[in-house]
Amino acid sequence: MEQKEQWGSRSGFILAAVGSAIGLGNIWRYPYVVYENGGGAFLLPYLIALFTAAIPILLMEYAIGHKKRGSAPLSYKRLSDRFEWIGWWQVLVSFVIITYYMVIIGWAASYTYFSMGTQWGDDTQSFFLSQYLNVGEDFWSFGGIQWQILIPVILVWALVYWVLHRGVNRGIELASKILMPLLIVLLIIFTIRAITLPGAMDGLDVLFTPDFSKMLNTDVWFAAYGQVFFSLSLGAGIMITYSSYLKKKSDLANSGMIAGLANSGFEFLAAIAVFGALGFLAVQQNVAVTEVVSSGPMLAFVVFPNIINAFPSLNSLFGVLFFGTLVFAGFTSAVSLLEPGISAFKEKMNISRKAAVNWICGLGLLVSIAYTTRSGLSLLDIVDNFVNKFGILFSALVAMILIGWVGKQLNPLRDHINSVSDIQVGKWWIVMLKFISPLILSYILISGTISEINEPYGDGGYPISALSIFGYGLVIALIIGAFLLQMKKWPPIQSSDEKERHKHGA
Numbered sequence: 064m065e066q067k068e069q070w071g072s073r074s075g076f077i078l079a080a081v082g083s084a085i086g087l088g089n090i091w092r093y094p095y096v097v098y099e100n101g102g103g104a105f106l107l108p109y110l111i112a113l114f115t116a117a118i119p120i121l122l123m124e125y126a127i128g129h130k131k132r133g134s135a136p137l138s139y140k141r142l143s144d145r146f147e148w149i150g151w152w153q154v155l156v157s158f159v160i161i162t163y164y165m166v167i168i169g170w171a172a173s174y175t176y177f178s179m180g181t182q183w184g185d186d187t188q189s190f191f192l193s194q195y196l197n198v199g200e201d202f203w204s205f206g207g208i209q210w211q212i213l214i215p216v217i218l219v220w221a222l223v224y225w226v227l228h229r230g231v232n233r234g235i236e237l238a239s240k241i242l243m244p245l246l247i248v249l250l251i252i253f254t255i256r257a258i259t260l261p262g263a264m265d266g267l268d269v270l271f272t273p274d275f276s277k278m279l280n281t282d283v284w285f286a287a288y289g290q291v292f293f294s295l296s297l298g299a300g301i302m303i304t305y306s307s308y309l310k311k312k313s314d315l316a317n318s319g320m321i322a323g324l325a326n327s328g329f330e331f332l333a334a335i336a337v338f339g340a341l342g343f344l345a346v347q348q349n350v351a352v353t354e355v356v357s358s359g360p361m362l363a364f365v366v367f368p369n370i371i372n373a374f375p376s377l378n379s380l381f382g383v384l385f386f387g388t389l390v391f392a393g394f395t396s397a398v399s400l401l402e403p404g405i406s407a408f409k410e411k412m413n414i415s416r417k418a419a420v421n422w423i424c425g426l427g428l429l430v431s432i433a434y435t436t437r438s439g440l441s442l443l444d445i446v447d448n449f450v451n452k453f454g455i456l457f458s459a460l461v462a463m464i465l466i467g468w469v470g471k472q473l474n475p476l477r478d479h480i481n482s483v484s485d486i487q488v489g490k491w492w493i494v495m496l497k498f499i500s501p502l503i504l505s506y507i508l509i510s511g512t513i514s515e516i517n518e519p520y521g522d523g524g525y526p527i528s529a530l531s532i533f534g535y536g537l538v539i540a541l542i543i544g545a546f547l548l549q550m551k552k553w554p555p556i557q558s559s560d561e562k563e564r565h566k567h568g569a
């Protein structure tokens with residue numbers, strides 16, 4: 064039995080946690096989500112989601128991993144034998160996310176290269192959709208692997224694999240220590256350049272002009288919770304896994320606050336940079352800012368190349384800077400999305416870390432090939448939508464209910480946090496996790512499901528068969544898969560009780 068791995072220092076853990084949180088979600092998702100959901104007024108649901116749900120759940124996940132010292136399934140099992148499946152569910156959610164997340168990083172890597180000499184030309188939309196992705200007409204024909212996508216994707220997989228193979232301390236921690244400071248410097252450079260461009264202020268105006276009428280719309284709240292959870296990497300077993308590698312005496316409350324605020328600060332700055340740049344583009348093209356805003360893949364890969372084209376000077380350099388930032392931000396998140404699966408697999412199958420890394424990365428690479436076909440973009444969009452809403456948010460809700468009501472574990476977990484932390488977590492924490500958040504989340508999920516059924520995702524752009532299989536079908540398959548994994552027996556060392564395990568050198 065290998066010794067349980069550990070972070071070298073608390074700052075290493077915080078950097079890894081921040082590295083997981085700061086990712087593609089902060090750069091291409093957050094700015095658009097803010098714009099789409101009421102601009103400045105979005106700050107209200109965002110902050111409510113952050114303080115009533117996300118930060119309390121972040122601390123809960125830290126506490127579970129740190130107290131129970133295992134992967135997500137093992138930690139949940141040690142809370143109660145009936146809870147193991149929820150850990151597997153979250154592991155499966157993070158596995159599904161990584162299979163497409165890696166493909167987006169692959170696109171960003173390609174675009175870092177295309178930036179040199181702005182190879183995307185003037186028509187950036189047809190370059191992205193027709194030339195690079197080679198999007199097909201019919202979803203179900205898939206139309207073969209696109210090598211220009213698969214090759215960079217394999218490259219990124221290889222690098223991530225290498226980091227994970229080196230282990231928690233010499234791999235994940237080291238990569239986060241190098242990439243996080245670099246990322247912050249890159250973002251600051253980019254933000255300064257963006258807000259000093261002509262027209263930048265018009266962009267910020269659009270971003271921050273509050274539309275309070277949207278606050279009554281449940282979709283806006285759904286978006287806020289979805290954004291905050293995705294951005295902080297919650298409900299995916301990651302924080303449980305990462306905190307299980309902490310030394311016994313490690314401050315949890317303080318680390319959670321730092322990670323939460325660093326992540327929000329980063330996305331706030333990213334939104335300013337992105338909207339400053341959009342304001343500039345609108346002025347160049349003589350149109351309203353609202354006409355150039357776009358979301359997700361389109362914002363980064365169609366609109367941004369346009370912005371780079373319009374830059375007064377150093378176009379290639381800023382292109383490399385922007386897409387390089389996306390690659391670096393995505394990289395440490397990708398590493399974190401794989402770690403829950405690796406640690407869970409290692410414990411349950413009783414194999415070495417390296418063998419688990421081989422299995423999980425190998426499997427992940429195989430699945431991600433599906434997104435490099437001509438239907439890749441649609442597939443990615445569907446899976447992303449469903450897994451976020453009904454994977455992350457739903458699994459977090461179920462976890463809160465099981466822990467707060469069924470297992471009655473909130474008090475012991477709070478005692479645990481307080482026994483190691485400087486800042487003491489008050490009763491409010493329990494109130495949030497037991498009453499407020501489950502209520503709000505249940506309401507949002509129920510009304511969100513109803514509106515999803517009434518208006519199928521994608522405005523009719525996707526066949527219902529695709530939504531049923533890769534949307535609802537996948538969500539259900541993950542839950543069934545979680546129960547099946549729970550049924551498999553544990554190797555003797557892991558099922559022995561906790562004190563027993565500590566004697567073995569954990």
Ligand code: PHE
Nearest residue numbers: 084086087088293294296396
């Ligand atoms: N938080 C990361 C991002 O914002 C990625 C991530 C999402 C990680 C969901 C885990 C779970 O891009």
